[in-house]
Amino acid sequence: MQPYYWESAHGNFGDDLNLWLWDFLLPGLRDVHPETLLVGVGTVLNRALLPEGQHKLVIGSGFGYGSLPDMSVQQEWDIRCVRGPLTAQKLGLEPDKGIIDPAVMLAEMPEFQNLPKLYKKSFVPHWESAIVGMWPSVAAQAGLTYIDPCGEAKAVIRQIAQSELIVAESMHGAILADAFRVPWVAVSTSASINSFKWNDWASTLGVRYQPLQVPISSRAEAKMKNSNFWGMRFEEYPPAPENPNDRVVDEAALQEARGPRQTPLRRLIKHSLALPSMLRLRQASQTAPQLSRDSVLSERKARFMDVIEGVRRDYGLAQ
Incomplete structure (x- = not known):
């Protein structure tokens, strides 16, 4: 399994973190299912970016640019969760599939x-x-x-x-x-x-x-x-x-x-x-800042980790 990320010619940390975040969340992913592309952090659910004819495991990606990829061949797609409810709506998924951006899990490293x-x-x-x-x-x-x-x-x-x-x-x-x-x-x-x-x-x-x-x-x-x-x-x-x-x-x-x-x-x-x-x-x-409630962030991270546990089980990864 190989993580996908959009590589900016100038560098962009929000995309580059895909290079190692998934090894923390899913140890051993690179040794199993070579046919699967892990589509993770980033606004990459874009027809022009993702290859056709390859199995794709989507964990927390978002839509926002271009047009949606062709998802008519269902065997090519395993969508476990997406970044939020707006992306879920665009993809025709239930709102509860829009959990969180996976980058929040960096705080657990x-x-x-x-x-x-x-x-x-x-x-x-x-x-x-x-x-x-x-x-x-x-x-x-x-x-x-x-x-x-x-x-x-x-x-x-x-x-x-x-x-x-x-x-x-x-x-x-x-x-x-x-x-x-x-x-x-x-x-x-x-x-x-x-x-x-x-x-x-x-x-x-x-x-x-x-x-x-x-x-x-x-x-x-x-x-x-x-x-x-x-x-x-x-x-x-x-x-x-x-x-x-x-x-x-x-x-x-x-x-x-x-x-x-x-x-x-x-x-x-x-x-x-x-x-x-x-x-x-x-x-x-000097403006009053924002911060989400601890309880809300914890609940979203727990739901995301439930997804990760399901992926570990279904793809034969180490616990």
């Missing part, structure tokens, strides 16, 4: 337990914001520790767990904050942030997705997100493709964001233009 608090307030942007925005400097000026969602997954997870408050544009930034009992505030910089998947997860825990809007931090970021920046409009680019791997990241925007060393004057101008982003991010960090 010994290496992430009892970590000391090192950061007062931290910001986890969406990976698209991270690759073209000015968020490291914006976060620092707002008094927040910047957590790069494109960084090594375990390092990112530790930083989230070691924070006292998380401001999250990254959905898995909020999911993991909640799992580690770190209060969180949701923000969004553009309409490109997928509210369906956020609401899918949030509804499982009785929390709300009502993100505070934070202005885009740079012209390069506006180009990437087909948005506006200080009166400049960047809306001529095509919508996101069915397959996220086919999305063309504007090379000019990347070059602008990662360009050669800038003059002090140019750097000053760029930081001045990002001032609204900094002020709004600071305001977000």
Whole structure:
């Protein structure tokens, strides 16, 4: 059995954690049922991503992009649970199949337990914001520790767990904050942030997705997100493709964001233009945060582990 994950060319910890989470939850999975693809954490229930003609075991995945895969050949699908009730509804499943995002189980891994608090307030942007925005400097000026969602997954997870408050544009930034009992505030910089998947997860825990809007931090970021920046409009680019791997990241925007060393004057101008982003991010960090109830999270994790026990039994895995 091989875990599937969507691999971003830039890195995205919320997808990369599939590389080792399932070895913790289902020890020995790689030694049995080589014909089965384990479809786990991520918004990957997408026709363009998942292969046809292969048996797929779905544990906690979500829908949110593109179109649903063809599930007419029932023998190819073993759907044990999905991320939330919205995905369950899309797939024609009973609402109780929408249990939780499996990433919450990271809090049960010994290496992430009892970590000391090192950061007062931290910001986890969406990976698209991270690759073209000015968020490291914006976060620092707002008094927040910047957590790069494109960084090594375990390092990112530790930083989230070691924070006292998380401001999250990254959905898995909020999911993991909640799992580690770190209060969180949701923000969004553009309409490109997928509210369906956020609401899918949030509804499982009785929390709300009502993100505070934070202005885009740079012209390069506006180009990437087909948005506006200080009166400049960047809306001529095509919508996101069915397959996220086919999305063309504007090379000019990347070059602008990662360009050669800038003059002090140019750097000053760029930081001045990002001032609204900094002020709004600071305001977000001072907003009353959310946290799901302990009892609700525990109940969802228990239901998820019932699913895991069923998979262990049915696929002949070690207990």
